[in-house]
Amino acid sequence: xxxxxxxxxxxxxxxxxIAGATGASxxxxxxxxxxGDDLDLCNDANDVGTTIGVGLVIGLWxxxxxxxxxxYVIYRLASRQPRS
Numbered sequence: 001x002x003x004x005x006x007x008x009x010x011x012x013x014x015x016x017x018i019a020g021a022t023g024a025s026x027x028x029x030x031x032x033x034x035x036g037d038d039l040d041l042c043n044d045a046n047d048v049g050t051t052i053g054v055g056l057v058i059g060l061w062x063x064x065x066x067x068x069x070x071x072y073v074i075y076r077l078a079s080r081q082p083r084s
Contacts, residue, residue: 002072002075005068006068006072009064009065009068010065013057013060013061013064016057017054017057017058017061020050020053020054020057021050021054024046024047024049024050024053027039027043028042028043028046030042030046031043031046
């Protein structure tokens with residue numbers, strides 16, 4: 001059962017990262033109408049924001065995996081047969 005929960009969490013985070021990274025492609029609404037250096041600056045700021053957002057999601061993904069692994073280890077230790 002744990003394996004399926006773990007894989008479901010992985011798929012959810014993977015979909016979240018892909019959606020976050022691809023959702024920021026193209027020219028943002030706020031940059032429309034700008035030209036030259038202003039357009040470049042606006043696009044670069046959008047890219048930095050996307051990078052920070054995806055990085056935070058990946059950090060949350062790592063934290064969730066750590067918590068899941070720790071929970072699994074505690075469960076396995078608690079359910080093992082006592083030594084005789």
